[in-house]
Amino acid sequence: MTARVRLLLFAVGTAGFAALFAAAVRGLPEFGGPVHPYAARAVHQAVREGTPNVVASVTFDQRGFDTLGEELILLAAAIAAVVVLHVVRREEEDDGAAHRHGPAEVSDALRIAGMLLLPVTLVAGVYIVAHGQQSPGGGFQGGVVLGTAVHLLYLAGDYPALQRLRPLPAFETAEALAAALFTAIVLYAAGWAATGRVPALNGAVGAEVGCALVLLLSKFFEQALLVRDPARPTK
Amino acid sequence: MILQLTVALPVLAAALLAAAGRWLPRLAVDAAALGTAAAVTALTAVALARSPHRPQVAWLGGWGPGTGVGIPLAADPFAAGTACTAAVLTLAALAFSWRYFTEIQAAFHAMVLLFLASMCGFAYTGDLFNAFVFFELMSVVAFALTGYRSEEPSTVHGALNFGIVQSIGAYLTLAGIALVYARTGELGLATAGRHLAAAGPGGGLVTGAFVLICTGYLVKAAAVPFHFWLADAHAVAPTPVCVLFSGIMVELGVYGVARTYWAVFDGLVPLRAVAVLGAAAALLGAVMSVLQHHVKRLLAYSTIAHVGLLLVGVAAATPGALAGTAYSLAGHAGVKGALFLGAGALLNRHRTVDVRDLRGRGRGMPVTGAVFLLGGLFLAGLPPSGTFAGHSVTEHAATEIGWWWYTPLSVAASALTAGAVLRVWAVVWRSAPAPAASRRDGPQEREDPETRVTLGSLPWTMLAPGLVLLAAGLATGLIPGGPVAAAAEAFTGHGAYAALVLDGRLTHPRPVPADPWTLPGFAGAAVTVLLAVLIAAATLPHAAPDGGGGRVGGRLARRPAGRAVGRAAAAVTARLHALHSGHIGDYAAWLTAGVAVLALLTALR
Amino acid sequence: MNLPHLLPYLAAGWIMLVGLYGIVTSRDLVHAVVCLQVTQSGTYVLLLAIGYRSGATAPVFSDRPPPPAGGPVTDPVVQAMALTDVVVGATVTALLLALAVQVAKRRGTLDPADLRSLES
Numbered sequence: 038m039t040a041r042v043r044l045l046l047f048a049v050g051t052a053g054f055a056a057l058f059a060a061a062v063r064g065l066p067e068f069g070g071p072v073h074p075y076a077a078r079a080v081h082q083a084v085r086e087g088t089p090n091v092v093a094s095v096t097f098d099q100r101g102f103d104t105l106g107e108e109l110i111l112l113a114a115a116i117a118a119v120v121v122l123h124v125v126r127r128e129e130e131d132d133g134a135a136h137r138h139g140p141a142e143v144s145d146a147l148r149i150a151g152m153l154l155l156p157v158t159l160v161a162g163v164y165i166v167a168h169g170q171q172s173p174g175g176g177f178q179g180g181v182v183l184g185t186a187v188h189l190l191y192l193a194g195d196y197p198a199l200q201r202l203r204p205l206p207a208f209e210t211a212e213a214l215a216a217a218l219f220t221a222i223v224l225y226a227a228g229w230a231a232t233g234r235v236p237a238l239n240g241a242v243g244a245e246v247g248c249a250l251v252l253l254l255s256k257f258f259e260q261a262l263l264v265r266d267p268a269r270p271t272k
Numbered sequence: 273m274i275l276q277l278t279v280a281l282p283v284l285a286a287a288l289l290a291a292a293g294r295w296l297p298r299l300a301v302d303a304a305a306l307g308t309a310a311a312v313t314a315l316t317a318v319a320l321a322r323s324p325h326r327p328q329v330a331w332l333g334g335w336g337p338g339t340g341v342g343i344p345l346a347a348d349p350f351a352a353g354t355a356c357t358a359a360v361l362t363l364a365a366l367a368f369s370w371r372y373f374t375e376i377q378a379a380f381h382a383m384v385l386l387f388l389a390s391m392c393g394f395a396y397t398g399d400l401f402n403a404f405v406f407f408e409l410m411s412v413v414a415f416a417l418t419g420y421r422s423e424e425p426s427t428v429h430g431a432l433n434f435g436i437v438q439s440i441g442a443y444l445t446l447a448g449i450a451l452v453y454a455r456t457g458e459l460g461l462a463t464a465g466r467h468l469a470a471a472g473p474g475g476g477l478v479t480g481a482f483v484l485i486c487t488g489y490l491v492k493a494a495a496v497p498f499h500f501w502l503a504d505a506h507a508v509a510p511t512p513v514c515v516l517f518s519g520i521m522v523e524l525g526v527y528g529v530a531r532t533y534w535a536v537f538d539g540l541v542p543l544r545a546v547a548v549l550g551a552a553a554a555l556l557g558a559v560m561s562v563l564q565h566h567v568k569r570l571l572a573y574s575t576i577a578h579v580g581l582l583l584v585g586v587a588a589a590t591p592g593a594l595a596g597t598a599y600s601l602a603g604h605a606g607v608k609g610a611l612f613l614g615a616g617a618l619l620n621r622h623r624t625v626d627v628r629d630l631r632g633r634g635r636g637m638p639v640t641g642a643v644f645l646l647g648g649l650f651l652a653g654l655p656p657s658g659t660f661a662g663h664s665v666t667e668h669a670a671t672e673i674g675w676w677w678y679t680p681l682s683v684a685a686s687a688l689t690a691g692a693v694l695r696v697w698a699v700v701w702r703s704a705p706a707p708a709a710s711r712r713d714g715p716q717e718r719e720d721p722e723t724r725v726t727l728g729s730l731p732w733t734m735l736a737p738g739l740v741l742l743a744a745g746l747a748t749g750l751i752p753g754g755p756v757a758a759a760a761e762a763f764t765g766h767g768a769y770a771a772l773v774l775d776g777r778l779t780h781p782r783p784v785p786a787d788p789w790t791l792p793g794f795a796g797a798a799v800t801v802l803l804a805v806l807i808a809a810a811t812l813p814h815a816a817p818d819g820g821g822g823r824v825g826g827r828l829a830r831r832p833a834g835r836a837v838g839r840a841a842a843a844v845t846a847r848l849h850a851l852h853s854g855h856i857g858d859y860a861a862w863l864t865a866g867v868a869v870l871a872l873l874t875a876l877r
Numbered sequence: 878m879n880l881p882h883l884l885p886y887l888a889a890g891w892i893m894l895v896g897l898y899g900i901v902t903s904r905d906l907v908h909a910v911v912c913l914q915v916t917q918s919g920t921y922v923l924l925l926a927i928g929y930r931s932g933a934t935a936p937v938f939s940d941r942p943p944p945p946a947g948g949p950v951t952d953p954v955v956q957a958m959a960l961t962d963v964v965v966g967a968t969v970t971a972l973l974l975a976l977a978v979q980v981a982k983r984r985g986t987l988d989p990a991d992l993r994s995l996e997s
Contacts, residue, residue: 038850038851038853038855038858038861040857040902043857043858043861043901043902044861044901044902046861046862046864046865047860047861047864047865047897047898047901049865049868050861050863050864050865050866050867050868051864051868051894051897051898052868053864053865053867053868053869053871053872054864054867054868054871054890054894055890055894056871057476057479057480057483057484057867057868057871057875058480058887058890059887059890060475060476060477060479060480060875061451061476061477061479061480061481061484062451062477062480062883062886062887062890063476063477063883064455064474064475064476064477064478064480065451065454065455065477065886065927066454066455067882068881068882068883068884068885068886068926068929069882069929069930069931070930070931071930071949072457073457073928073930073952074457074458075340075341075453075457075458075459075952075954076457076928076936076950076951076952076953076954078339078340078341079341079953079954080936080943080944080950080953082335082339082341083936083953084938084943089937089938089939090936090937090938090939091936091937091938091950091953092936092937092953092956092957092960094953095341095953095954095956095957096957096960096961098333098335099333099335099339099341099342100341100342100343100401100402100954100957101332101333102332102333102343102397102399102402103343103399103401103402103405103957103958103961104961105283106390106393106402106405106406106408106409106961107405107961107964107965109283109386109389109390109409110405110408110409110412110964110965110968111964111968112286112287112290112386113383113386113409113412113413113416113968114412114416114968114969114971114972115290116290116379116382116383116386116416117379117383117412117413117415117416117419117972117975118971118972118975119376119377119379120376120379120380120383120416120419120420120422121416121419121422121428121431121972121975121976121979122422122975122978122979123376123422171937171939172937172939173935173937177960177964206294209290209291209294210291210292210294212290212291213287213288213289213290213291214287214291216283216287216290217283217284217287217288217291220280220283220284220287221280221284223332223333224276224279224280224332225276225280246964253971256975257971257974257975257978260978401958401961405961405965408965408969411969412968412969412972415969415972415973415976416972419976419979422976422979423983424983425980425983425984426995428976428979428980428983429980429983429984429992429995430995431976432906432973432976432977432980433995435969435972435973435976436900436909436910436913436973439913439917439969439973440897440900440913440916443893443916443917443919443920444893446920446962447889447893447919447920447923450920450923450924450927450955450958453927453954453955454927459954503995503996504995507995508995569996849994849996850994852994852995852996853994853996854989854992854993854994854995854996855989855990855992855994856900856903856906856909856989857900857901857902857903857909857989860897860900860901861901864897864901
C-alpha cells in the first residue's frame with residue numbers, strides 16, 4: 038500500500054472514530070461534577086478499614102486482583118526480556134573475550150554527586166514504599182525509585198560497580214518470589230486487617246517493581262553497551 | 273475457593289519456575305509445569321461440572337457484593353468450559369515440548385503457565401477493568417512467546433506487529449471501559465449491566481462504549497480488518513504456542529464480545545457489525561488459507577475463517593446459535609491444536625513447513641499424516657466431530673432467524689479451509705518426492721527447528737498430544753445437547769449473569785436440547801466434505817519436472833479455457849498477498865478504518 | 878453540555894488519534910512504539926478527566942478528616958486504574974522496544990517500508 042492510500046484509509050477511519058468519540062462523550066456526566074458513586078463507596082470502605090490513602094486501599098485491598106494482574110505483567114516482561122534479548126548474550130559468549138566496561142571518563146564532581154545521591158535515593162525509595170498506605174506513594178512509585186537508584190552508579194560512570202551491585206540471578210529470584218508472595222497475600226489473606234495487609238502488599242510490590250526494573254534495564258544496558266563498544270563492528 | 277486456585281496455582285508455579293529455573297534440571301521443570309497444567313485442568317473440570325447446579329462465584333479479598341467495590345470471579349458453564357479448553361490445550365502444548373523443546377532458563381514453561389493463568393482469569397472475571405488487566409497480561413505473554421526464537425528475523429518482526437496492533441486494540445477497549453465507568457459509576461459487568469438496563473436506551477455513549485470495548489476483543493478475535501497480526505504471529509511462533517493461540521486465545525476474543533454484550537449491553541446495541549466483520553473474516557481467511565504454502569500460515573488463516581464463523585454465531589444473538597458456537601469452539605480447538613502439532617512434527621523432522629519443499633517427504637511419518645487427513649476432514653465437519661455439531665446447530669439457528677446466507681458462508685469457509693489442509697496431506701504424503709536436483713532452491717529461509725537436535729524419529733511425547741487433541745475434537749461432538757442448550761440459555765438470559773454474580777442465584781431454563789443429528793446437518797456436512805475434496809484436488813500442484821509446482825490452480829491452467837481464469841485468479845492472488853504487507857502503518861490504518869465501520873454499523877438504527 | 882465541559886474528554890480522544898497518526902505514518906519502529914505510548918496517554922487523560930471533581934483535593938486522609946467533614950475528594954478509583962495503566966504501558970513499551978532492537982539487529986533496518994512482508 039502506498040503512503041497516500043494508507044493516509045486516505047486512516048483519514049476515513051479517523052472521521053469515523055472522531056464522530057463516534059464525540060457522540061459518546063456528549064453522554065458523559067459534566068466534567069468536574071459531584072456524582073462519583075464508586076468513588077464514594079471506595080472512600081467509605083477505605084476509611085472504615087483505616088487506610089488513610091484511599092488510592093492505596095483501592096489498589097491493594099479493594100481491587101487487589103487488578104494489581105495482581107499488573108504484577109504478573111511485570112513478571113512476564115522481566116522473563117520476556119531474558120528470552121527476547123538472550124541471543125545477544127550468547128553472541129557475546131561465543132566471541133570468547135567478554136567485553137570490559139571500565140570506568141568511563143566523567144568529571145569528579147559527577148562521580149561524587151552520584152555516590153552521594155545513591156544512599157539518599159535508596160532511603161527515599163524505602164520511605165515511599167513503607168508509607169504507601171498513609172501518604173501519596175506506595176509500592177509502585179517507591180519500587181521505581183529503588184530500581185532507578187542503583188543506576189546512579191552508571192550515571193557516575195562506573196558500570197563495573199553497577200554490575201557488582203546487582204547480581205542478576207539473585208534479582209531474578211527475588212522478583213519471582215515477591216510476585217509469588219503478592220499472589221498468596223491477595224488471594225488468601227482476606228482475613229487479615231487492612232492495616233497489616235496493605236503495608237505487606239506495598240512491600241511485596243516495591244520489591245518486585247524494583248527488581249523487575251533493574252532486570253529490564255540491565256538487558257537494555259547489555260544491548261546499548263555492546264553496540265557502542267568500538268572494538269566490535271556493529272552488525 | 274477453586275476459582276481463585278485456578279488462577280493462583282499456575283501463577284505460583286510460574287513464579288517458582290522463574291525463581292529457580294536457573295538451577296532446576298530440565299526434567300523437574302517439565303514435570304512441574306505439566307503437573308500444574310493437569311491440576312488446573314482438573315480444577316476447571318470440577319467448576320464445569322458444578323456450575324449448572326451450584327453458583328460458582330467468588331468475591332476476592334472478602335469484598336462482597338454488598339460493599340460495591342470488590343471484584344467477583346464467576347464460572348457459568350461457558351466460562352468454565354472455556355477455561356477448561358485452555359487448560360487442556362496447555363497440557364497438550366507442554367506435553368509436546370517435553371524434554372526436546374529448546375528451553376531458556378525455564379522461561380518458556382513459566383510463560384506458558386502465566387498464559388494459562390491469564391486466560392482462566394479473563395474467562396472467570398466479572399469486572400470490566402479486571403478483564404482489561406488480564407487481557408493485557410495475556411497479550412504481553414503472547415508477544416513474548418511469539419518472539420521466543422528471537423534469533424530469526426521474521427520472528428521478531430511478527431511479534432512486534434502483533435504487539436503494536438494488539439496494544440492499540442487494548443487501549444481502545446480501556447477507553448470504552450472508562451466511558452462505561454463514567455456513565456454508570458460501576459466496573460462490575462453485572463452491576464454496570466443492571467445500571468445501563470435501568471437507564472434505558474443509551475444513545476451515543478452506549479454505542480461508543482460498546483464499539484470501543486469490542487474493538488480490542490475483535491482485534492484478538494482477528495475479525496477483518498483487524499486480522500493482520502494473526503498470520504504474522506502464528507507463522508513465526510513456536511508450535512506449542514500456536515496451539516494455544518489458535519485453539520483458545522483468539523477464541524477468547526469472541527468470548528469477550530459475547531460476555532460483554534450479554535452481561536452489560538444486552539439489547540441496547542445491535543450486533544450486526546460483529547456479524548459483518550465476522551463474515552468478512554470467514555471469507556477472507558478461507559480464501560487466504562487456500563493460497564498459502566507455509567503450513568503454519570495456512571492454518572493461521574484457517575483459524576481466521578473459523579473464528580469469523582464463531583463471531584457470526586455470536587452475532588445471531590440467539591441461544592441456539594450460541595450453543596452451536598460453543599460446539600464449534602470446542603471442536604475447532606481440538607482439531608486445530610492437533611494440526612498445529614502436526615506442523616510442528618514436520619518442522620522438527622524436516623526443518624521446513626513449506627509445502628513446496630515437503631512434497632512426498634511425509635513417508636515415515638504415518639501418524640502425522642493421519643492427523644492431517646483426519647484434521648482436514650474434521651475441519652470440513654465430518655460427523656461426529658465437534659465442528660460438525662457446531663455447524664449443524666448454528667446453521668439451523670441462523671436459518672430460523674432468517675439468516676439464509678449463513679449456511680452457504682459456513683459451507684464455503686469450512687470447505688476451503690479443509691481443502692487447503694487436505695491438499696497439504698495429498699502433496700506431502702501422497703505425492704512422489706521431487707527429484708533432489710529440482711528442489712526449489714529459491715530464496716527460501718531454512719527455519720531452525722524448535723529442538724536442540726533434529727530428530728530422526730519423533731518421540732511419542734510429540735505424537736500422542738496431537739492424537740489426544742484430535743480425539744477430543746471428535747468427542748466434543750458427542751456432548752449431549754441438553755446441557756449445552758441450557759448453558760447457552762443461561763449465558764444469554766436477560767439478567768441471568770447479574771442474578772448469578774450479585775444474588776448467587778442460578779436460573780434453571782429448560783430449553784429444547786441442541787440437536788446436531790438432523791438431516792440438513794448431515795446434508796451440509798456431506799456437501800462440505802465433498803467440496804473440500806474437490807477443492808483440494810483442483811488446487812493440487814502438478815508434479816512438473818521443473819519442480820515449480822505449488823502455483824495455485826495448476827490443474828486449471830493446463831486447459832486452454834482455464835488460462836484466462838488462471839490469469840485473473842493470479843492477479844487477485846497477488847493483490848491479496850500485497851494487502852498483507854507486514855507494514856505496521858498499514859495495519860494501524862486498517863484498524864482505525866475498522867473502528868469506523870464498526871461505529872457506522874452499530875449506530876445505524 | 879457546552880464545549881468547555883467536553884474539552885478534557887475531547888482532548889483525550891485527540892491524543893489517541895495523534896498517536897495513531899504517528900503509527901500510521903511512522904518510518905521507524907522505535908518511533909512507532911513511542912507513538913503507541915502517546916495513544917495510551919489518551920486513556921490516562923480520559924480516566925483522570927472522568928474522575929476529576931471541581932474544588933476537590935487528593936483522596937488521602939492522613940492529615941485531615943474524611944468526608945463529609947473534610948470536603949470533597951477526587952475519584953480514587955480512576956487514579957488506581959491510571960496507575961495500573963501506566964505500569965502496563967511502561968511494560969509493554971519495554972517489551973516492544975526489546976523486539977525493535979532485535980528487528981534492527983536481524984534485518985538491519987527499522988523502517989517498516991524496508992521490512993520484507995512475512996507473507997510467503
